[in-house]
Amino acid sequence: MGSTRRKFLSAAGAAGLGAALGAPADGAPADGALADGALAAERDAEQIEFFGAHQAGIATPTQQYLQFLALDLVSDAVEDLRAVLQQLSAAARLLARGEPVGPLQTGALPPVDTGETVGLRPARVTITIGLGPRVFARGRFGLAHRRPAPLVELPSFAGDALKSGISGGDLCVQVCADDPQVAFHAAHDLIRLAAPAALPRWLLAGFGRISNSRSQTTPRNLIGFKDGTDNIMVEDHRELERFVWAGAPESPAWIHGGSYLVARRIELLLTPWDDSPLDQQQDAIGRYKLSGAPLGERHEHDPVDLRARAGGEPVIPSDAHIRLASPGYNHGQRILRRGYSYVDGLAQGSAAAGLLFLCYQRDPRAQFIPIQRRLASGDALNAFVQHVGSAIFACPPGAHPGGYVGQTLLGGG
Amino acid sequence: MGSTRRKFLSAAGAAGLGAALGAPADGAPADGALADGALAAERDAEQIEFFGAHQAGIATPTQQYLQFLALDLVSDAVEDLRAVLQQLSAAARLLARGEPVGPLQTGALPPVDTGETVGLRPARVTITIGLGPRVFARGRFGLAHRRPAPLVELPSFAGDALKSGISGGDLCVQVCADDPQVAFHAAHDLIRLAAPAALPRWLLAGFGRISNSRSQTTPRNLIGFKDGTDNIMVEDHRELERFVWAGAPESPAWIHGGSYLVARRIELLLTPWDDSPLDQQQDAIGRYKLSGAPLGERHEHDPVDLRARAGGEPVIPSDAHIRLASPGYNHGQRILRRGYSYVDGLAQGSAAAGLLFLCYQRDPRAQFIPIQRRLASGDALNAFVQHVGSAIFACPPGAHPGGYVGQTLLGGG
Numbered sequence: 001m002g003s004t005r006r007k008f009l010s011a012a013g014a015a016g017l018g019a020a021l022g023a024p025a026d027g028a029p030a031d032g033a034l035a036d037g038a039l040a041a042e043r044d045a046e047q048i049e050f051f052g053a054h055q056a057g058i059a060t061p062t063q064q065y066l067q068f069l070a071l072d073l074v075s076d077a078v079e080d081l082r083a084v085l086q087q088l089s090a091a092a093r094l095l096a097r098g099e100p101v102g103p104l105q106t107g108a109l110p111p112v113d114t115g116e117t118v119g120l121r122p123a124r125v126t127i128t129i130g131l132g133p134r135v136f137a138r139g140r141f142g143l144a145h146r147r148p149a150p151l152v153e154l155p156s157f158a159g160d161a162l163k164s165g166i167s168g169g170d171l172c173v174q175v176c177a178d179d180p181q182v183a184f185h186a187a188h189d190l191i192r193l194a195a196p197a198a199l200p201r202w203l204l205a206g207f208g209r210i211s212n213s214r215s216q217t218t219p220r221n222l223i224g225f226k227d228g229t230d231n232i233m234v235e236d237h238r239e240l241e242r243f244v245w246a247g248a249p250e251s252p253a254w255i256h257g258g259s260y261l262v263a264r265r266i267e268l269l270l271t272p273w274d275d276s277p278l279d280q281q282q283d284a285i286g287r288y289k290l291s292g293a294p295l296g297e298r299h300e301h302d303p304v305d306l307r308a309r310a311g312g313e314p315v316i317p318s319d320a321h322i323r324l325a326s327p328g329y330n331h332g333q334r335i336l337r338r339g340y341s342y343v344d345g346l347a348q349g350s351a352a353a354g355l356l357f358l359c360y361q362r363d364p365r366a367q368f369i370p371i372q373r374r375l376a377s378g379d380a381l382n383a384f385v386q387h388v389g390s391a392i393f394a395c396p397p398g399a400h401p402g403g404y405v406g407q408t409l410l411g412g413g
Numbered sequence: 414m415g416s417t418r419r420k421f422l423s424a425a426g427a428a429g430l431g432a433a434l435g436a437p438a439d440g441a442p443a444d445g446a447l448a449d450g451a452l453a454a455e456r457d458a459e460q461i462e463f464f465g466a467h468q469a470g471i472a473t474p475t476q477q478y479l480q481f482l483a484l485d486l487v488s489d490a491v492e493d494l495r496a497v498l499q500q501l502s503a504a505a506r507l508l509a510r511g512e513p514v515g516p517l518q519t520g521a522l523p524p525v526d527t528g529e530t531v532g533l534r535p536a537r538v539t540i541t542i543g544l545g546p547r548v549f550a551r552g553r554f555g556l557a558h559r560r561p562a563p564l565v566e567l568p569s570f571a572g573d574a575l576k577s578g579i580s581g582g583d584l585c586v587q588v589c590a591d592d593p594q595v596a597f598h599a600a601h602d603l604i605r606l607a608a609p610a611a612l613p614r615w616l617l618a619g620f621g622r623i624s625n626s627r628s629q630t631t632p633r634n635l636i637g638f639k640d641g642t643d644n645i646m647v648e649d650h651r652e653l654e655r656f657v658w659a660g661a662p663e664s665p666a667w668i669h670g671g672s673y674l675v676a677r678r679i680e681l682l683l684t685p686w687d688d689s690p691l692d693q694q695q696d697a698i699g700r701y702k703l704s705g706a707p708l709g710e711r712h713e714h715d716p717v718d719l720r721a722r723a724g725g726e727p728v729i730p731s732d733a734h735i736r737l738a739s740p741g742y743n744h745g746q747r748i749l750r751r752g753y754s755y756v757d758g759l760a761q762g763s764a765a766a767g768l769l770f771l772c773y774q775r776d777p778r779a780q781f782i783p784i785q786r787r788l789a790s791g792d793a794l795n796a797f798v799q800h801v802g803s804a805i806f807a808c809p810p811g812a813h814p815g816g817y818v819g820q821t822l823l824g825g826g
Contacts, residue, residue, distance in 0.1 A: 067756075104703060106691045114687055115637030115702055119630075180593075180620045184635065184756055188764050192687060195762070203759050207593045217532075222597065224528030274527055274605060278519045289528055290517060343480075343597055344757070346616050349608070351601050 046121045046178070050089075050096040052398040053257050055405060057126030058336070058360050059234040059244065061213035063176040066206035066340040067187035068263065068356055070132075070169025070391060071198040078141045080197040082410045087193050088129055088173065089404035092186075098122035101189045114192070116185050123179035125186055129405045130172040130261050130393025146409060148251045150260050150363040151394045157376035159387065166202045166265055166389040174261070174358065176338075180207070202389070204265065206340025206356050218292060218300065222341045222353040223273055223384070225285050226292035229300055230322070232336040243362055244336045246394075250363050254408040257397030259336075262368045264357040265389025270350040273384040284380035286320030294322065304328075319380040325371055333367045335359040354388075364392060459534045459591070463502075463509040465811040466670050468818060470539030471749065471773050472647040472657065474626035476589040479619035479753040480600035481676065481769055483545075483582025483804060484611040491554040493610040495823045500606045501542055501586065502817035505599075511535035514602045527605070529598050536592035538599055542818045543585040543674050543806025559822060561664045563673050563776040564807045570789035572800065579615045579678055579802035587674070587771065589751075593620070615802070617678065619753025619769050631705060631713065635754045635766040636686055636797070638698050639705035642713055643735070645749040656747045656775055659807075663776050667821040670810030672749075675781045677770040678802030683763040686797040697793035699733030707735065717741075732793040738784055746780045748772040767801075777805060 048056050073081060091101040098121055102112025134140070136147035173190055177183040184205070191200050210228035211218045214235050218226040232239045241247075246255045273281070282288055282295060292300035296308050296315035306328055308315040316323050327334050339357040346352055361367040376382070399405045461469050486494060504514040511534055515525025547553070549560035586603055590596040597618070604613050623641035624631045627648050631639040645652045654660075659668045686694070695701055695708065705713035709721050709728035719741055721728040729736050740747050752770040759765055774780040789795070812818045 104691075108690045108692055110688050111637075111691050111694075111702070116633045116635055118633065118637070118703055181633070181754075184621075184754075184764065184766070188635075188683070188766075191763055199762060200759050203756075203764060205756050208597075220529045220531065220594070222529055222601075224524075224531070270601070275523050277521045278517075278524050279521055281524075289524070290531055341594075341597075343616075343618050346613050349612060350604055351597065351616060353597070353601075 046124050047097055048122075048124050048126050050093040050127070050399070051401050054245065055128045055258070055395055055398045056096070057128035057174055057176055058259055058338075058395070059240050060124075060126050060176070061215055061234055062209035062211060062338050063124050063126070063178045064207065064209060065177055065180040065183045066204075066209070066356065067175040067183045068204050068206065068340075068358070069173040069175065069187050069190065070201040070203075071171040071173070071191075071194055072201045073135070073170040073198050075197050076140050078143070078410065081135070081141055082406070082412055084171070084194050084198050085129065085406035085410065086404045086412070088127070088171075088190055089399055089406075091190060091193050092127035092129070092405075095125055095127060095186050095189075096122060101193065114185065114189055116188070117182055120179060120182055123177040123182040125175065125177035125182050127186060127190070128172075128174040128176075128261075128395060130174075130395040131406070131409075132168060132170045132172070132391065132393050134168075135170055143409070146252065146254065148246070148255050148260075148394055150246070150250055150365055151392065152365060152369075154262065154364070154390055154392055155369065155373075157372055157387065159376055159382055160390070161386050161388055162390050163388055166204075168391050169201045169393075171198060172261065172263070172391065172393045176209075180205070204342055204356055206342045208341035210337055210339050212336060212338055221355060222268055222270070222343075222351075223281070224289055225281075225287065226300060227339075228337065229287075229292055230304070230326075232334055239334065240336070243334045243367070244360050246362055255394055255396055258395045259360040259362070260364050261393045261395055262357075262359050262361070262364055263389070263391045263393075264372075264387050265354060266357055267347070267352070267354045267386045267388050269348070269384045269386065270353055271348055274350070276384075283317050284319075284321060284384070286316045286322035295320075317380065319378050321375070321379050321381045324374045324379050329374065330371050331366075333371065335361045335367050335371070360395070459537050460510055461535075461537050461539050463506040463540070463812070464814050467658065468541045468671070468808055468811045469509070470541030470587055470589055471672055471751075471808065472653050473537075473539050473589070474628055474647055475622035475624060475751050476537050476539070476591045477620065477622060478590055478593040478596045479617075479622070479769065480588040480596045481617050481619065481753075481771070482586040482588065482600050482603065483614040483616075484584040484586070484604075484607055485614045486548070486583045486611050488610050489553050491556070491823065494548070494554055495819070495825050497584070497607050497611050498542065498819035498823065499817045499825070501540070501584075501603055502812055502819075504603060504606050505540035505542070505818075508538055508540060508599050508602075509535060514606065527598065527602055529601070530595055533592060533595055536590040536595040538588065538590035538595050540599060540603070541585075541587040541589075541674075541808060543587075543808040544819070544822075545581060545583045545585070545804065545806050547581075548583050556822070559665065559667065561659070561668050561673075561807055563659070563663055563778055564805065565778060565782075567675065567777070567803055567805055568782065568786075570785055570800065572789055572795055573803070574799050574801055575803050576801055579617075581804050582614045582806075584611060585674065585676070585804065585806045589622075593618070617755055617769055619755045621754035623750055623752050625749060625751055634768060635681055635683070635756075636694070637702055638694075638700065639713060640752075641750065642700075642705055643717070643739075645747055652747065653749070656780070657749045657773050659775055668807055668809055671808045672773040672775070673777050674806045674808055675770075675772050675774070675777055676802070676804045676806070677785075677800050678767060679770055680760070680765070680767045680799045680801050682761070682797045682799065683766055684761055687763070689797075696730050697732075697734060697797070699729045699735035708733075730793065732791050734788070734792050734794045737787045737792050742787065743784050744779075746784065748774045748780050748784070768798075773808070
């Protein structure tokens with residue numbers, strides 16, 4: 001890793017970045033010095049490689065903080081779309097290594113990197129890029145014939161109360177990191193770098209990830225339940241191949257190894273939830289609140305037995321969330337969730353809390369959409385949640401050194 | 414609900430909380446078990462004692478996350494005010510120890526503690542309580558004659574664009590913790606426990622503290638500069654006595670050992686800031702961006718020399734933020750800052766970022782107000798910030814075991 005970075009740094013020098021950083025005028029260590037010695041070793045441990053067969057930030061153990069950014073393209077020229085994706089990819093590669101996205105010591109010019117992470121480690125930051133359905137609209141970029149069949153506009157679901165200002169988007173940038181300052185900085189500087197060809201549409205900060213790795217204990221969401229117990233785990237390569245990575249026959253070759261992301265902004269109605277009896281809360285979820293065990297079982301990871309009955313009634317009620325979301329009720333289908341909690345001031349006498357539900361899958365037509373249809377029509381949790389934002393994105397496969405995310409669709413270098 | 418909770422709290426006080434929690438029905442470890450063995454030792458290291466001469470959360474090294482809550486009292490009965498303060502204090506004592514604020518295993522009743530921190534450590538949580546000026550309004554609680562002279566309504570400052578919904582409040586609850594879930598949970602459950610006598614007025618989540626301890630490296634704010642270099646440090650007991658703790662002659666005895674908190678919600682206009690040359694940014698602050706050194710110096714902690722000149726001009730410009738805020742320009746006055754960054758979606762084409770500026774002092778009439786007057790009229794930073802929220806609170810001294818915060822004002826047990 002060290003030698004990779006040295007190579008990068010000399011390449012950056014050749015390309016002008018190192019030179020532009022220049023020698024500091026104020027006695028501070030040169031920026032490059034941050035990569036030397038012991039700090040470099042610590043930094044390596046906190047780096048997640050940007051390049052690879054898949055984009056980072058999907059089958060990556062969830063980091064602790066999120067900034068989710070949606071952008072709209074102002075231009076309808078395909079070269080501008082390509083340039084934005086190249087720009088975002090180049091910056092994402094630097095950010096993943098804990099490097100500034102551009103010069104800091106600029107004298108009479110504005111700094112390119114805004115500087116709020118100078119001295120911080122990479123904090124496992126990942127940047128995951130996706131393309132919304134309107135990128136493939138007829139007569140826009142000339143890409144209508146390349147649109148993947150799984151990239152459908154989501155249908156209306158019962159109970160939806162969607163707001164357009166926090167829905168949709170031509171591009172998405174999911175930033176995850178173990179430091180909220182690092183996540184903020186990435187979103188902040190990527191917004192700057194994408195302008196003026198792309199302008200921000202919505203941005204949401206999150207914390208309190210759900211788990212998606214056997215290395216993590218299952219965290220609790222803001223309604224007090226463990227979330228992620230039955231998630232696809234990033235260690236389950238067979239499940240990832242089967243349920244997460246786009247492939248033949250339903251997806252075109254350019255997105256093989258990529259995935260489809262559905263984002264739903266879900267407000268939690270905390271006051272009625274908090275005022276509900278524990279028994280009702282547990283029946284709504286289908287699990288015990290403290291242990292996380294399925295109702296009728298003892299331990300969090302005990303299998304969910306949807307057929308168990310007691311006193312003539314199903315132990316896990318017919319409208320319990322885990323029953324309706326379960327693979328057993330959805331033709332065996334699963335999704336990889338990596339949602340985050342958010343808080344946004346007050347609403348209705350309590351904290352305005354919510355979940356930015358994020359899920360990755362091979363084909364939303366077979367996965368998110370039928371699962372959400374079932375939940376929207378029958379989930380006991382519906383009394384306590386409201387879907388207010390919605391978006392879908394096609395996330396290309398990972399980039400290779402010298403390339404960018406989207407190159408398989410748009411070509412160029 | 415109120416009386417149930419009061420009954421519970423007195424039971425918990427008398428018999429110990431563990432008894433009230435009861436045995437779990439689902440095979441989960443009893444809540445009390447979390448306090449056993451090795452976990453207890455780790456927990457101790459993350460506990461900040463609630464009781465003491467001063468409230469925790471003032472001269473406490475800043476934790477990483479904030480939830481700042483302002484409440485309005487619905488009742489004008491002094492017994493209700495006293496009961497709310499007793500309720501908040503009792504819960505704060507439990508939260509500081511990493512204990513739930515009430516029963517979790519409630520069967521057919523709603524849980525008292527909402528549960529989202531079960532299994533988490535205390536994360537150095539502190540809860541700091543204050544009283545706004547309207548608590549002392551004539552004809553309200555009969556406390557007008559007890560109002561401390563330093564608890565004035567803040568005057569209007571040049572450039573203020575205050576919104577009433579995110580300003581003021583009869584009570585404040587500053588929650589700080591090293592885990593955002595722990596901070597959220599405290600705010601969430603304190604809102605519930607304060608109702609119906611007090612209802613939430615505004616709530617803001619923060620991260621990226623400024624430093625106030627020699628044990629911390631100085632973090633950067635969202636405009637990329639180190640923030641807190643010249644703060645009063647919590648290790649400076651003489652400075653705390655002189656500038657932070659309320660005392661004679663200006664404050665009445667009931668608040669001696671307490672402090673006055675000024676909160677200002679300051680929006681950052683990131684786009685014009687980010688588009689400014691580095692030189693202009695540095696001149697506006699009066700420090701170098703990367704090193705944090707005062708202009709003309711080499712190291713962050715080099716003394717600020719306001720008289721230094723070069724080429725006939727002051728090295729630190731006449732409108733630099735650190736010049737106008739400096740003790741040398743303000744009769745030697747200093748304040749203890751513990752502000753936090755926040756992000757709230759988008760504004761004007763960039764992240765809607767800001768600073769919840771929080772400062773503690775002995776007398777705002779001699780400290781915050783004249784300093785802010787000077788800044789409001791001349792600070793070069795004014796082109797890039799806007800004050801949109803404002804509040805002031807009198808924070809009583811700390812509580813003693815068996816007592817509550819506010820007891821020195823309101824009596825009772």
